[in-house]
Each structure stands twice: as C-alpha cells, then as structure tokens.
Amino acid sequence: MNITERNVNGVVYLTADGFEAAGGVAHGFSTRLGGVSQGIYSSLNLGFRRGDDPKHVAENYRIFCAAIGVDPAKLVFTNQVHGDIVRTVTAADAREGLNAVVEYEADGLMTDVPGVALTxxxxxxxxxxxxxxxxxxVAAVHAGWRGTASGIVxxxxxxxxxxxxxxxxxxxAAIGPGISKCCFETHEDVPNAMTEAMGACALHSIEVLPTGxxxxxxxGLNAERLENAGVLPEHxxxxxxxxxxxxxxxxSHRVTQGQRGSQAAVIALTDPV
Known part of the structure; x- marks a missing residue:
C-alpha cells in the first residue's frame, strides 16, 4: 500500500490507496493547507485548544470533512494522554458541537458503526x-514515543x-505524517523505552549519534509492532x-516549541451499498 496526496477544492490531505481500493470507508490525514485560520494557525488548523478562533476551527472542520466525505456532526474526539488505552465508541459518542467537553482519556478510538468519524x-x-x-x-490511533513504547497500536x-x-x-494500516528519524533526536530515555518494550527488534530503528x-x-517501530501483531507487511x-x-x-511541536495548530486524521465507515 501507498500514501497518496489529494487536493479537493484547495484542501490538501493524504489517503491510503489500499483503503480506497477496498472501498466502504472515508478517511484522510490533514495537512495545514486549505483552511481559513490566520497567523501561526494558517490555514487548516483542526485543534480547538491551541488558541485559534473557534469559528475558524469550526469552518476548517466543515471544509476538511466535506473534502474527505464525512459528516462533521458525527466526529468523535478524545483527550490524548500518550497512553495505550483504546476506547470503543458508538454513535452516542458523536460531538454535541465541535467544542464540547470530552470526558474520557484515550489515545485510540475504534468502532463498527457506519458514519461515526474517529478523529x-x-x-x-x-x-x-x-x-x-x-x-x-475501523480504528484511529495517536502514537507518540510513549504510546509507541507502550504498544498502543x-x-x-x-x-x-x-x-x-x-x-x-x-x-x-496507514501510518500518517509525523516526525521522522531524520529529525527525532533524543536522549537515552526514548531508545531505552523502545528496547525494554520490544527487545532487539527495536534496534534497527535506533541510530546512535557521535554526540551520544x-x-x-x-x-518503523510502529510498522514493526503492526507486523508482530499479524498485519501483513503489504497491508x-x-x-x-x-x-x-x-x-x-x-x-511540528518541536519546530514551533508548541506555538502551533494541529493536524487531524479521520476515518469513518461508509454505509454499505
């Protein structure tokens, strides 16, 4: 499978061609291109808690959801805490307004209910x-280094x-845009967590620099976890x-030192034909 760039009415996002070939699902990984937000949030900011104008964020969701083919009234969010909890959700979890308070903490969402848009x-x-x-x-997972070490996927x-x-x-499975090995420079706590959790198979995803x-x-580590869980490499x-x-x-949280908007990844089953 491959990741492909799409542009719908100026909204630039990514999709997995294998999902599209299988049919029965709408999905997309957003970029920051194609929205209405201004300044440091320009332009397709999908994070409500970053300091952006809520009206701009709501319009960005309308634009993005229209591009990928999901109903913004059926979005399901979660409070992400870098853990390994995956929550099962239904239509009852859909948003009562995009800025509604989410009561639970989880870094993964899954459902078998058509239309429910995991975010x-x-x-x-x-x-x-x-x-x-x-x-x-379907499922949607947020995997930082702690989530990767704890095996959320x-x-x-x-x-x-x-x-x-x-x-x-x-x-x-589709692993979307994120910080790559070229830029994810760490102290020993991160590689130690990976080798403790995954053993020697983590080593080929870790490079020791001359600086220590x-x-x-x-x-690579999450792809390894998926394969170890039984997902075929070609999938x-x-x-x-x-x-x-x-x-x-x-x-990038690192590049902006936290002064930023947010990307979103969304997936929803479509009604069977």
Missing part, C-alpha cells in the same frame, strides 16, 4: 488508521480482534512526510 490529532506524533474491510470496523489490533472478530491478516544522543524511527502504508522537515505543510 486523532498530531503535530509530530504519529496518526495511525486501521481498517478491517471484512468485519467492517498493538492494543488496537488486539481489541479489534476481541471486539469485532478482526483477523489481523485482513487489516489495512540517538535518532529514533517511530514510523501497511507509511507516509514519508516528516512534520519537522516540512513546516509549510505541517505543524
């Missing part, structure tokens, strides 16, 4: 979308198997876009 946010951390076209179920695969009867070999610091490939698409390298296309 996760990112600005260096990885957005990961999962689709089971056989059992008709593995939890999502396991929970889809347990709740929906998903066979991991049927799953399609490390570069870590979060995309995994990985965006090569690095949010830190492409400030004109994406927000």
């Amino acid at each position: 996760v946010f990112s600005a260096d951390c990885l957005p990961i979308l999962l689709y089971d076209p056989v059992r008709r179920a 593995t939890r999502a695969v396991e929970k889809m198997r347990d709740c929906y009867g998903t066979d991991p070999a049927d799953l399609l 610091k490390f570069r870590v490939d979060l995309k 995994i698409a990985v965006s090569q876009d690095c949010t830190a390298c492409l400030p004109e296309r994406y927000w």
Whole structure:
C-alpha cells in the first residue's frame, strides 16, 4: 500500500490507496493547507485548544470533512494522554458541537458503526488508521514515543480482534505524517523505552549519534509492532512526510516549541451499498 496526496477544492490531505481500493470507508490525514485560520494557525488548523478562533476551527472542520466525505456532526474526539488505552465508541459518542467537553482519556478510538468519524490529532506524533474491510470496523490511533513504547497500536489490533472478530491478516494500516528519524533526536530515555518494550527488534530503528544522543524511527517501530501483531507487511502504508522537515505543510511541536495548530486524521465507515 501507498500514501497518496489529494487536493479537493484547495484542501490538501493524504489517503491510503489500499483503503480506497477496498472501498466502504472515508478517511484522510490533514495537512495545514486549505483552511481559513490566520497567523501561526494558517490555514487548516483542526485543534480547538491551541488558541485559534473557534469559528475558524469550526469552518476548517466543515471544509476538511466535506473534502474527505464525512459528516462533521458525527466526529468523535478524545483527550490524548500518550497512553495505550483504546476506547470503543458508538454513535452516542458523536460531538454535541465541535467544542464540547470530552470526558474520557484515550489515545485510540475504534468502532463498527457506519458514519461515526474517529478523529486523532498530531503535530509530530504519529496518526495511525486501521481498517478491517471484512468485519467492517475501523480504528484511529495517536502514537507518540510513549504510546509507541507502550504498544498502543498493538492494543488496537488486539481489541479489534476481541471486539469485532478482526483477523489481523485482513487489516489495512496507514501510518500518517509525523516526525521522522531524520529529525527525532533524543536522549537515552526514548531508545531505552523502545528496547525494554520490544527487545532487539527495536534496534534497527535506533541510530546512535557521535554526540551520544540517538535518532529514533517511530514510523518503523510502529510498522514493526503492526507486523508482530499479524498485519501483513503489504497491508501497511507509511507516509514519508516528516512534520519537522516540512513546516509549510505541517505543524511540528518541536519546530514551533508548541506555538502551533494541529493536524487531524479521520476515518469513518461508509454505509454499505
């Protein structure tokens, strides 16, 4: 599978061609291009808690949802806390207004209800979308380095198997734009967490620098976790876009030191024809 760029009425976003080939699902990874926000939030900011004008954010959601083909009234958000909790959601979790308070904390959402639009946010951390076209179920995962170490994407695969009867070999997975190995320079705490959690298989995603610091490939580590959970390698698409390298296309928390908007990744089952 591959990640493909789309442009619908000036809204630039990414999709997984395998999802589109399978049919029955609407999805997209946003960029910062195509919205109405101003200044540091220019232009398609989808984060409500970043300091942007709420009216601009609401209009950005209307624009983005129209481009990817989901109903903004059926979006489901979560409070992301860099953990490994995956929450099962239904139509009852859909937003009562885009700025409504979310009571629960989770870094993954999943559903088998058509129309419910699962949403996760990112600005260096990885957005990961999962689709089971056989059992008709989807999941959206937010994986920073802590979530990667704790195995949230593995939890999502396991929970889809347990709740929906998903066979991991049927799953399609898309790892969206996030900070890449080229820019994710860390102290020893990050590689130590990865090797403690994943053992020697994590080592090929970790580079030791002459300075004593490390570069870590979060995309590679999450692809490794997906394969270890039973997802076929040919069913995994990985965006090569690095949010830190492409400030004109994406927000990077590291690059902006937190003064930024947010990307979003959204996925929803469509009604069967």
